Every structure is written in C-alpha cells, then in structure tokens.
Amino acid sequence: MSAQAAPLPRTRHRRPAWHVATVVETRPETPNAVRLVLDVPTWPGNEAGTHVDVRLTAPDGYQATRSYSVATSDRGRVVLGIEELPDGEVSPFLVREVRAGDKLEIHGPLGSYFLWRPGQSNRPVQLIAGGSGVVPLHAMAAAHAAASDSTLFRLVYSVRTPAHVYFRDELAALAGPSFTVDYVYTRQAPPGWGGTVGRLTRDSLASTTIAPHERPRIFVCGSTRFAETVAAWLLDLGHSARDILTERYGGK
Ligand SMILES: Cc1cc2nc3c(=O)[nH]c(=O)nc-3n(C[C@H](O)[C@H](O)[C@H](O)COP(=O)(O)OP(=O)(O)OC[C@H]3O[C@@H](n4cnc5c(N)ncnc54)[C@H](O)[C@@H]3O)c2cc1C
Structure with a gap:
C-alpha cells in the first residue's frame, strides 16, 4: 500500500535528466552490499528520499535499468548503497564488477512523494x-x-x-x-x-x-x-x- 501524501510545499524543482557518473570509490558496506561513490559533475542536487535509475548497456546493446535510492549527495558526489541479490541481473554486476574509474549512466533525481523536506511539518x-x-x-x-x-x-x-x-x-x-x-x-x-x-x-x-x-x-x-x-x-x-x-x- 502507499498512501497519498499531503501536497508538499513548493521547492526548487530539480528536473530529472540523464547524467554520466564516474565511479570514484566502491567499498564493502555489508557482507552482501557495496557503497558506490559517484562523481556526477552535472548533478543538480536532490531531496532526501529520491532515487536514480542506473542504466547498464552490454556490448551487444542490451540494456538493463534499476532504481537505487540516493544515500547522500554533496556537490556532485552521489552515494548509493547496493545490495547483491544472488540471482539478480543488475545488482551482482554493480556489487562485484564495477571498479573505480568506470562510467555509469544515471537518470535522476527521481521521486516526488517519498520525500522529507526540512520545515515541511512539525509532526514527529x-x-x-x-x-x-x-x-x-x-x-x-x-x-x-x-x-x-x-x-x-x-x-x-x-x-x-x-x-x-x-x-x-x-x-x-x-x-x-x-x-x-x-x-x-x-x-x-x-x-x-x-x-x-x-x-x-x-x-x-x-x-x-x-x-x-x-x-x-x-x-x-x-x-x-x-x-x-x-x-x-x-x-x-x-x-x-x-x-x-x-x-x-x-x-x-
Ligand atoms: C525506488 C526504488 C529504490 C531502490 N533503491 C535501492 C537501493 O538503494 N539499494 C538496493 O540495493 N536496491 C534498491 N532498489 C531495488 C533495485 O532497484 C533492484 O530491484 C535490485 O537491485 C534487484 O535488481 P536485480 O537486477 O539484481 O534483480 P532482478 O533481476 O530484478 O530480480 C531477481 C530476483 O530478485 C527479486 N527481487 C528484486 N528486487 C528485490 C528486493 N529488493 N528484495 C528481494 N528480492 C528482490 C525479483 O523478484 C527476482 O526474483 C530500489 C528499488 C526501487 C523501486
């Protein structure tokens, strides 16, 4: 289930776009997950709770896209936390194969309802x-x-x-x-x-x-x-x- 949120206050709109991200660091986050630190010079910033779509393209042109939430972003550094699903198509590649220096295509920031904004409400x-x-x-x-x-x-x-x-x-x-x-x-x-x-x-x-x-x-x-x-x-x-x-x- 997902309930409808009350209308959010107006804020600076960050239009989603495709970006080329360079992997700066990949490090173990848990026994079956990595933290990916991406350098995205064109990143417009994002609100807390938004996600990106990561698109992988195989040499034969086959593409696969999956969504990943943004853990933090600061001046073009976007951090993701990715869990490996052993029988998955995309996550094992991101967890095991991606190396610093690799390029990834990401689309975002995405999501307009699962958001928290400062000052939005004083309710806990x-x-x-x-x-x-x-x-x-x-x-x-x-x-x-x-x-x-x-x-x-x-x-x-x-x-x-x-x-x-x-x-x-x-x-x-x-x-x-x-x-x-x-x-x-x-x-x-x-x-x-x-x-x-x-x-x-x-x-x-x-x-x-x-x-x-x-x-x-x-x-x-x-x-x-x-x-x-x-x-x-x-x-x-x-x-x-x-x-x-x-x-x-x-x-x-
Ligand atoms: C908005 C959004 C944000 C997301 N953010 C994150 C994130 O920050 N970190 C992260 O690790 N994942 C996140 N995900 C999940 C991610 O998009 C992929 O679904 C996940 O990485 C599996 O992709 P895959 O290609 O490896 O597996 P697939 O090939 O798509 O699926 C393989 C098998 O695993 C099952 N499966 C798919 N997803 C899950 C799951 N989450 N739990 C259990 N079984 C599953 C499928 O039903 C299938 O049986 C997010 C998903 C959404 C919709």
Missing part, C-alpha cells in the same frame, strides 16, 4: 527500514541533521546481524536527542544485546514506534513484503493511511 517522523531500505531513510536523517531541524525523528531498523547495518557510523553520528535508532536483529545480535533476536512483529513495532495519537508521519522502506507487512500493522495499530508512505524495493 517515524522511519522504518528493512535491510537496504535504510538508504533513503538515512538520507532523510542526514537532511534533518543538516537543517538543524528539531522535529523528532525515530528509526526502527531491521537487519539480519550487526554486520548487515548500512551506514552504521553515519547513523551513530546522527543519533542524539532528536534522532534515535532502534535496531531489530533478525538472526544475530551484537554481544551484550539485551533485547530479543527475531523478526519484527506487530507488538515489537508497537513498542518501538511513535504512538498513533502523536500523529507521526511514517516512512517505510524495504522489500515489498517488508513494506506491505509493516504498513498493514501500522494501520492495525491505529495510524492513518494518509500518514504512511511506503517505498517498495521489489521481491516478494
């Missing part, structure tokens, strides 16, 4: 991520901090193990009175972890998220199954469909 914000779905939510938390916005932000982040946390250091650095992270470890927790290990449930979601009566704006991102399951629980807990925005990365 609840972010809920599954795995690589944290990428656009990290962008929102970073934008929130950069704007010194005092809106309360909370992130519930479901990952397999501590090693599977994307942007671990960045999230730790962002944490403070107006931004907290609650981890849900589905397979293995860090030493000394006091909580339980296992999948997010309706009850654990209820206990770690902002209560419905506080009317949080909620951004959910992850696999299709994760996003749909969480959105259904949120409705069940009493949140309004108008307040729930989902970004589904695909899969079942």
Whole structure:
C-alpha cells in the first residue's frame, strides 16, 4: 500500500535528466552490499528520499535499468548503497564488477512523494527500514541533521546481524536527542544485546514506534513484503493511511 501524501510545499524543482557518473570509490558496506561513490559533475542536487535509475548497456546493446535510492549527495558526489541479490541481473554486476574509474549512466533525481523536506511539518517522523531500505531513510536523517531541524525523528531498523547495518557510523553520528535508532536483529545480535533476536512483529513495532495519537508521519522502506507487512500493522495499530508512505524495493 502507499498512501497519498499531503501536497508538499513548493521547492526548487530539480528536473530529472540523464547524467554520466564516474565511479570514484566502491567499498564493502555489508557482507552482501557495496557503497558506490559517484562523481556526477552535472548533478543538480536532490531531496532526501529520491532515487536514480542506473542504466547498464552490454556490448551487444542490451540494456538493463534499476532504481537505487540516493544515500547522500554533496556537490556532485552521489552515494548509493547496493545490495547483491544472488540471482539478480543488475545488482551482482554493480556489487562485484564495477571498479573505480568506470562510467555509469544515471537518470535522476527521481521521486516526488517519498520525500522529507526540512520545515515541511512539525509532526514527529517515524522511519522504518528493512535491510537496504535504510538508504533513503538515512538520507532523510542526514537532511534533518543538516537543517538543524528539531522535529523528532525515530528509526526502527531491521537487519539480519550487526554486520548487515548500512551506514552504521553515519547513523551513530546522527543519533542524539532528536534522532534515535532502534535496531531489530533478525538472526544475530551484537554481544551484550539485551533485547530479543527475531523478526519484527506487530507488538515489537508497537513498542518501538511513535504512538498513533502523536500523529507521526511514517516512512517505510524495504522489500515489498517488508513494506506491505509493516504498513498493514501500522494501520492495525491505529495510524492513518494518509500518514504512511511506503517505498517498495521489489521481491516478494
Ligand atoms: C525506488 C526504488 C529504490 C531502490 N533503491 C535501492 C537501493 O538503494 N539499494 C538496493 O540495493 N536496491 C534498491 N532498489 C531495488 C533495485 O532497484 C533492484 O530491484 C535490485 O537491485 C534487484 O535488481 P536485480 O537486477 O539484481 O534483480 P532482478 O533481476 O530484478 O530480480 C531477481 C530476483 O530478485 C527479486 N527481487 C528484486 N528486487 C528485490 C528486493 N529488493 N528484495 C528481494 N528480492 C528482490 C525479483 O523478484 C527476482 O526474483 C530500489 C528499488 C526501487 C523501486
């Protein structure tokens, strides 16, 4: 499900376009994901939550395009976090084959509803991520901090193990009175972890998220199954469909 957002305030329009990106750095982000740092001199900037389409072209002309959220962008440096799906067409190439100096075609910035803008609302914000779905939510938390916005932000982040946390250091650095992270470890927790290990449930979601009566704006991102399951629980807990925005990365 994906609810309609309230109309967003007017902002400088950044028209999507094709850009040639040069890979500056590719580094392991988790055991099955990389962080790609791209140099895109023509990048117009982007709002937190937007994505790009990456288009690959084979020597025989065959093309494949997939969407990837922007984790951060700063003066033409665009950072993506890409998880490898073992039977996937595009992600194994991006994770295993791409090297610094390679050129990629990207189209963006894209997306007009799964966005967080500073000053948009003083209602609290609840972010809920599954795995690589944290990428656009990290962008929102970073934008929130950069704007010194005092809106309360909370992130519930479901990952397999501590090693599977994307942007671990960045999230730790962002944490403070107006931004907290609650981890849900589905397979293995860090030493000394006091909580339980296992999948997010309706009850654990209820206990770690902002209560419905506080009317949080909620951004959910992850696999299709994760996003749909969480959105259904949120409705069940009493949140309004108008307040729930989902970004589904695909899969079942
Ligand atoms: C708006 C948007 C933003 C996205 N941002 C990111 C991002 O920041 N990082 C990232 O890693 N991915 C992101 N994705 C997912 C990405 O676009 C691709 O779908 C993913 O990389 C798989 O592509 P592939 O070619 O490797 O797999 P495909 O060849 O397309 O699919 C292979 C198999 O995997 C299944 N599958 C596809 N996607 C998923 C999934 N997400 N989870 C589980 N199974 C899946 C398919 O159903 C199929 O069975 C985003 C998707 C969208 C729509």
